[in-house]
Amino acid sequence: MNNRIAVVTGANSGLGRVTAATLAGQGVHVVMAVRNVAAGRAVAGQISGSTEVRELDLASQASVREFAAKLTTDHPRLDLLINNAGAVLLGPRRTSVDGFELQLATNMLGHFALTGLLLPALSEAPAARVVSLSSITHKPATINFDDVMYERNYSGSTAYGRSKLATTIFGVELDRRLKAADSPVISVLAHPGMTRTNLTPRAWEHLGRRGRILAWVGLLATQSVEQGTQPQLTAATAPGVKGGQFFGPRGPFEMFGNVTEVRPSSEAADPSVGRRLWSEAETLTGVRYLPYRD
Template sequence: MTEWTADRIPDQHGRTAVVTGANSGLGLVTATALARHGAHVVLAVRNTAAGRQAARRIGGNVEVRELDLASLASVRAFAATLTVDHPVLDLLVNNAGAVLLGPRRTSPDGFELHLATNLLGHFALTGLLLGNLAAARAARVVSLSSVTHRNAHLDFADLMGERGYRAAAAYGRSKLATTIFGVALDRRLRAAGSPVLSTLAHPGITRTNLTPRAWENRGRRGRVIAWLGLLATQSVERGALPQLRAATDPGVRGGQFFGPSRLFQTWGPVTEVRCSREAADPAVGRRLWTAAQELTGVSYL
């Protein structure tokens, strides 16, 4: 089969896309590719000055809007204006993420910062924009996972990592939670008869990606993957291909998960991959969904 590249993105004219964390790295590459294929792209960024600089680099039909995913007030403010200005939304790429080192940090809402940014902010954003997505003919939500989700485990008695905190483990848990969310969202959309698709992707290890640090302290296998990953890193342009395929390939089905195909999925051509057993467990999905609704105050499906 021919390798999937950005040249295979179909015409995006007439489509509106929101890409979170679009001012650098994977988000910038994703937004650029969508805009160059004709989409109107909303760069949802925490730093609007950096966002404006990115918009100048991209050119085309783009706009910059402020969004701090770690703040539920910011998420609500962003969604309130976007839902009015763009009543029909074709694509939401939940790309932004936090990879932190050092001591435990919390969001303005008091949540552990990895979980707040990587899961809860995107959970709330997706729910608040779901009506706009449902108004489109073939809308998609893309959730960005990580290879680190496979070695992680959620402790529902300590979701905020208050006991024995380690930054690398907290990152892995947040990416497991994001993966669980993407899978659970697919199930709920199907059950509701929604036209919206939920897809997932992960970038492997790219040269703008701090994922190798998330493998530190993960035992011998984790250290081996980290060192191999440093040698096998791929360009950010290649790292963005899984999420671009999840976002645009006409043949994609809800619930599909895309990532690199080689060396523990750290690099290589895009292929369909599997999530961990815990991420695929419907009972875990229901439990996390309930927790996310309670924590964010946003309920849907």
């Protein structure tokens, strides 16, 4: 992994922090793309290896464009993009600065735009990879194209599942389009199962003391961050990985355990859904790349 450059979003905590530290320890230069630069620098100071911290707010399309422009000026070749950052908001509906439902904006739309803007730099590498972080919550979810921003009958938990389904659809459709374009870049997916990260207590904070109790009960049924990071590290670094592969835990209901190859939901794998969501994302973000080829 020496002389390679990786971008890890949300690299200052949880899965992103462990991923960044692991890659840096393997000789990769890691660009830590974080919303809180001070927190990112504090974490970077504890990592043994080559890192740099850059500001990125995935919920702001302006921030995504600014980050991508500056990064590709300084690093015209990138080897790895790990779309790791995520938001879990189980309280009332919130919107981004662009007016998008906040979980969809952060988890999928920001990464969709970021990937498109960084694709020219990734295409300069001989074997670049884009890793998109899914979740087991994508499996029961479904996309409502008549209410993509979930303005009616909002549920935070359902919105989170929908955002992770959208992320999974994006990763699968990205694989189709990269292959159709004969691109050297591959798209791979991963999910961590049930893992103890700081997102769990944050998700319930709107409920006060009751929420803190629910969060800690939930944490008892989860695996460590180090274990949960293994699927995305496998997707990012294992030799022989092919575009379209999806890695997750081997245990019951894919909640925990050693890494294995898993399958996306039928909706996530549906090409017609992939094309429709891609078109929707292009319209919303204004970032267009890899046009559909029949």
